[in-house]
Amino acid sequence: MMRFRRKGVVRRMLWLGLPGFCAAAILWIAGLVWFAAMIPKPGVEFAGNTEGAVVLTGGTGRLDEGLRLLAAGRAKRLFVSGVYRGVDVAALLRLARQTPGSLECCIMLGYSADDTVGNARETAAWMKSQGYRSLRLVTASYHMPRSLLEFRRLMPDVRLVPHPVFPARFKQSQWWLWPGTAGLIAREYNKYMMAVMGLSGAGSGIL
DSSP states (O other): OHHHHHHHHHHHHHHHHHHHHHHHHHHHHHHHHHHHHHSOOTTOOOOSOEEEEEEEOSSTTHHHHHHHHHHTTSEEEEEEESOOTTOOHHHHHHHTTOOSSTTGGGEEEEOSOSSHHHHHHHHHHHHHHHTOOEEEEEEEGGGHHHHHHHHHHHOTTSEEEEEEEOOTTOOOTTGGGOHHHHHHHHHHHHHHHHHHTTOOOTTSOOO
16 A cells, blocks of 8 residues: 555656656757857858967867968967877877978967866966967867856956867768767756856866
8 A cells, every 4th residue: 555655646746747847858959059059150250460379279170270360360379278198289289180390489388278168277277378368269169168157267368269070970060960969069068057147167178
């Protein structure tokens, strides 16, 4: 008899909790769609030069784009954040299949960051040491909303120019039809919301 009563209580609790669960799921899906619309699209580029440029390591094409911007004179200096210890500028250029030369003197590396908050912190310190007031931010398109959020928190007086890189495997058009891309956007959306709520932090491993 007690077993049936317990089952009845559990069943009622499930029914009572179902509307709240459904509402939360609808809100999450609506937020996901909103976040996906925030991700920069190819073909939109912010013109103008900046004093500094930063590349956030962790994705393909980012370093190459940062070096291209530096070579084109779009920034005075390039800061590469989140580099493995023991890697110097010459080695980084070789990894990017670039010959160390005229650009080598204008590149600085940061070794302390292991997540987006860490990127923002060490970049803010570098910007202060250089006395710069404008920064071009180079990272993957899907990573740009969260990166801008964290960078603006630490550098409210710096003019930030987003410069997204578009990985070939990231299928932004009709992203919901591509499980890999949809999963990536969902994970990034969750991390973005954690950052909005102030739950992200250095050392968390959240890239």
